[in-house]
Amino acid sequence: MSIFREPGSRRGRGRTLVLLAAGALLGIIGVVAFNTTLEATSTDEFCLGCHNHGIPYKQHQLTVHYTNPHGVVAGCSDCHVQHEFVPKMTRKIEAAREVWGHLRGVIDTDEKYLAHQPAMKARELARFRASDSATCRSCHDVARMDLEAQSPKARREHARLGSGAKTCVDCHEEAGHAALAPATAEQEQSFDF
Numbered sequence: 001m002s003i004f005r006e007p008g009s010r011r012g013r014g015r016t017l018v019l020l021a022a023g024a025l026l027g028i029i030g031v032v033a034f035n036t037t038l039e040a041t042s043t044d045e046f047c048l049g050c051h052n053h054g055i056p057y058k059q060h061q062l063t064v065h066y067t068n069p070h071g072v073v074a075g076c077s078d079c080h081v082q083h084e085f086v087p088k089m090t091r092k093i094e095a096a097r098e099v100w101g102h103l104r105g106v107i108d109t110d111e112k113y114l115a116h117q118p119a120m121k122a123r124e125l126a127r128f129r130a131s132d133s134a135t136c137r138s139c140h141d142v143a144r145m146d147l148e149a150q151s152p153k154a155r156r157e158h159a160r161l162g163s164g165a166k167t168c169v170d171c172h173e174e175a176g177h178a179a180l181a182p183a184t185a186e187q188e189q190s191f192d193f
């Protein structure tokens with residue numbers, strides 16, 4: 001390339017600077033675009049764009065993670081996407097299956113969703129177990145749990161955490177989605193959709 005042919009010349013240096021500046025600018029644009037995409041694909045609205053057939057959103061709205069007296073809530077990504085870079089990227093890549101499934105319409109009615117639920121649930125629970133419920137722990141710091149303030153049963157179970165035998169979702173499977181009991185008429189009224 002010509003810029004390398006005349007390394008000492010003014011023209012060569014000038015071109016190198018222009019090239020470097022252009023490279024830096026492209027780099028910045030790339031980083032901004034990347035972060036914006038990550039942000040945009042982490043909102044509830046994004047997930048609900050596809051998961052919009054009542055389940056699992058209705059079940060989610062029946063939990064304290066959707067609404068509680070303190071207003072500190074957990075959204076879809078808070079539980080389903082780990083914060084650390086590598087696991088987060090891995091999960092985003094795995095989501096290719098979801099795009100493909102969406103195109104084939106595998107969960108586009110409640111009936112299809114229910115038929116497909118056991119397979120999805122198994123995959124998701126396996127993820128939680130593999131990470132020792134990392135996303136739960138990003139909010140619930142076991143070391144700072146005031147065990148004395150918990151019920152004797154909770155205290156006993158939580159004191160055993162870390163022994164590797166059980167992870168959060170083994171005992172709190174319904175933390176993100178209440179059991180599929182039929183919703184009351186009042187609940188149906190209050191659902192977002």
Ligand code: HEC
Binds near residue numbers: 048
């Ligand atoms: C393009 C549509 C689409 C978007 C956007 C989407 N999903 Fe999905 N999701 C699907 C489909 C379809 C499946 C079922 C995939 C299959 O089994 O083939 C699925 C499956 C899942 C599962 C079950 C586990 C698994 O591995 O199948 C979870 C959990 C999940 N999605 C959470 C989310 C979260 C959280 C978001 C937002 C960050 C999200 N999804 C965004 C379409 C989507």
Ligand code: HEC
Binds near residue numbers: 051065080120128172
């Ligand atoms: C407090 C944590 C938490 C939140 C918040 C949460 N989930 Fe889940 N989700 C779980 C857990 C744990 C499982 C596995 C157990 C189960 O199936 O309920 C799960 C399972 C799923 C599945 C697998 C199929 C199924 O119905 O079991 C899908 C799909 C899913 N979640 C989507 C979502 C979407 C979309 C949102 C946001 C509207 C969301 N989740 C919010 C914890 C959460």
Ligand code: HEC
Binds near residue numbers: 068072073074168169
């Ligand atoms: C974004 C932060 C956040 C995440 C992620 C999160 N939680 Fe929570 N969780 C909370 C808050 C805040 C409360 C207390 C709500 C209240 O005021 O009662 C809570 C309450 C709970 C409770 C008490 C339930 C009850 O009925 O009182 C359990 C059990 C629980 N979480 C388990 C989990 C599990 C398991 C996960 C992972 C699947 C998880 N949480 C993920 C913030 C979070």
Ligand code: HEC
Binds near residue numbers: 169
């Ligand atoms: C071996 C079973 C077991 C495991 C594993 C477990 N818990 Fe619990 N947890 C319980 C029991 C039992 C209760 C009490 C439930 C009740 O009183 O209805 C409880 C209660 C809670 C509460 C409510 C405490 C309160 O007093 O308000 C939170 C929050 C909670 N667990 C979070 C977690 C998190 C986060 C993890 C993983 C780090 C976890 N638990 C792992 C059994 C377990």
